[in-house]
Amino acid sequence: xxxxxxxxxxxxxxxLSIILGKAEQIFAEFGFxxxxxxxxxxxxxxxxxxxHYYFPTKLALxxxxxxxxxxxxLEAADSFDTSATPQEALTRxxxxxxxxxxxxxxxxxxxxxxxxxxxxxxxxxxxxxxNEWTDTRIAVINRWIEQGLIDxxxxxxxxxxxxxxxxxxxxxxxxxxxxxDNRPLDDAQWQRATRNVTDVILKGIGA
Amino acid sequence: xxxxxxxxxxxxxxxLSIILGKAEQIFAEFGFxxxxxxxxxxxxxxxxxxxHYYFPTKLALxxxxxxxxxxxxLEAADSFDTSATPQEALTRxxxxxxxxxxxxxxxxxxxxxxxxxxxxxxxxxxxxxxNEWTDTRIAVINRWIEQGLIDxxxxxxxxxxxxxxxxxxxxxxxxxxxxxDNRPLDDAQWQRATRNVTDVILKGIGA
DNA sequence: GTCTATAGAATGATAGAC
DNA sequence: GTCTATCATTCTATAGAC
Numbered sequence: 134x135x136x137x138x139x140x141x142x143x144x145x146x147x148x149l150s151i152i153l154g155k156a157e158q159i160f161a162e163f164g165f166x167x168x169x170x171x172x173x174x175x176x177x178x179x180x181x182x183x184x185h186y187y188f189p190t191k192l193a194l195x196x197x198x199x200x201x202x203x204x205x206x207l208e209a210a211d212s213f214d215t216s217a218t219p220q221e222a223l224t225r226x227x228x229x230x231x232x233x234x235x236x237x238x239x240x241x242x243x244x245x246x247x248x249x250x251x252x253x254x255x256x257x258x259x260x261x262x263x264n265e266w267t268d269t270r271i272a273v274i275n276r277w278i279e280q281g282l283i284d285x286x287x288x289x290x291x292x293x294x295x296x297x298x299x300x301x302x303x304x305x306x307x308x309x310x311x312x313x314d315n316r317p318l319d320d321a322q323w324q325r326a327t328r329n330v331t332d333v334i335l336k337g338i339g340a
Numbered sequence: 341x342x343x344x345x346x347x348x349x350x351x352x353x354x355x356l357s358i359i360l361g362k363a364e365q366i367f368a369e370f371g372f373x374x375x376x377x378x379x380x381x382x383x384x385x386x387x388x389x390x391x392h393y394y395f396p397t398k399l400a401l402x403x404x405x406x407x408x409x410x411x412x413x414l415e416a417a418d419s420f421d422t423s424a425t426p427q428e429a430l431t432r433x434x435x436x437x438x439x440x441x442x443x444x445x446x447x448x449x450x451x452x453x454x455x456x457x458x459x460x461x462x463x464x465x466x467x468x469x470x471n472e473w474t475d476t477r478i479a480v481i482n483r484w485i486e487q488g489l490i491d492x493x494x495x496x497x498x499x500x501x502x503x504x505x506x507x508x509x510x511x512x513x514x515x516x517x518x519x520x521d522n523r524p525l526d527d528a529q530w531q532r533a534t535r536n537v538t539d540v541i542l543k544g545i546g547a
Numbered sequence: 548g549t550c551t552a553t554a555g556a557a558t559g560a561t562a563g564a565c
Numbered sequence: 566g567t568c569t570a571t572c573a574t575t576c577t578a579t580a581g582a583c
Binding site: 348351355386387388390393 | 568
């Protein structure tokens with residue numbers, strides 16, 4: 134009994150993991166409406182009906198994909214250390230964001246798709262968690278400005294620039310690869326990109 | 341006879357214009373697969389069959405939408421004046437890109453969707469026109485570096501940063517509005533954004 | 548927990564009257 | 566040039582055998 138239950142639990146966990154991973158890819162490529170349960174089922178190598186066994190509706194599956202991505206976003210958000218110097222805090226935050234762009238390009242694309250579409254699902258997160266997080270970081274950046282540690286720039290636009298630039302390497306990876314002899318960036322190129330982004334932004338705000 | 345022909349031509353032009361405009365919106369919001377001819381027809385306030393009278397297939401309509409957007413892209417590309425100083429060339433280019441983000445947010449989103457999906461339609465443009473344009477600008481930026489006019493940064497990553505940052509204001513306009521008390525940026529805020537982006541990038545590369 | 552078969556709605560596209 | 570009716574296909578979701 135216990136063995137069977139354990140086995141079933143394991144199978145369940147594996148299938149859930151496979152489905153969520155493939156769903157992330159398909160949603161990234163086609164958006165919510167454009168993605169089909171059939172395409173996700175094919176990618177996961179499962180009959181379509183099995184998807185509905187694990188996730189009652191397409192929307193429920195999409196929500197879980199979004200939840201996972203938001204967890205990763207929170208992880209990056211934490212790396213913006215409000216007690217560090219501007220150099221340390223921003224360098225770490227940018228590096229973390231670049232690592233996420235490389236490790237989770239599909240998640241980033243799903244997020245981008247969501248926002249482009251007016252954030253029908255994640256609007257709650259934007260209004261609450263993201264909004265509050267942004268306010269605390271704006272306060273920190275303003276303190277840096279008062280202390281003369283950086284130039285008097287608009288904190289919001291600094292954050293937008295960091296988000297835009299780092300996420301661009303995930304969301305527009307196809308365009309970047311095309312301009313890189315049709316090859317994805319290699320290790321050295323990712324390092325170089327991270328250093329370039331960090332250097333220009335830090336110097337650009339006088340840090 | 342001539343009157344009728346003229347009238348028909350006028351109606352045709354008007355309808356084409358309306359359909360293309362609404363199609364841009366719907367494709368921006370739902371991507372190619374997610375957009376439906378019915379949704380575009382409803383937005384244009386026309387029966388679905390009329391869309392197929394003007395555009396044989398959904399793909400043909402999408403291609404024309406993409407063509408229009410690429411024309412705008414070319415316009416921005418021209419504003420990167422290779423004979424100007426770094427300050428002049430980049431200031432003008434960034435301003436132009438910001439103006440486009442404000443004037444054509446849907447076009448920018450369609451473009452973003454296309455690239456996220458692996459550029460199935462615009463791959464030719466990326467390989468030819470964009471690639472060649474990028475090479476010429478990289479050469480110019482490298483000359484600036486040799487002449488000591490700017491810091492020795494990787495030209496590609498400078499271009500990516502400009503694209504990412506300026507297009508972010510169109511593609512992520514919903515998120516930006518959410519963090520702006522649920523209001524789109526007003527005139528003054530757009531000016532401030534443009535100035536911030538320009539200042540940080542120019543100072544960031546030592547121009 | 549798996550999978551075939553299928554219901555019921557929506558989709559791209561067309562025919563044909565006006 | 567417009568628009569209703571409709572076809573063939575595909576979609577989400579479910580029923581029910583194993």
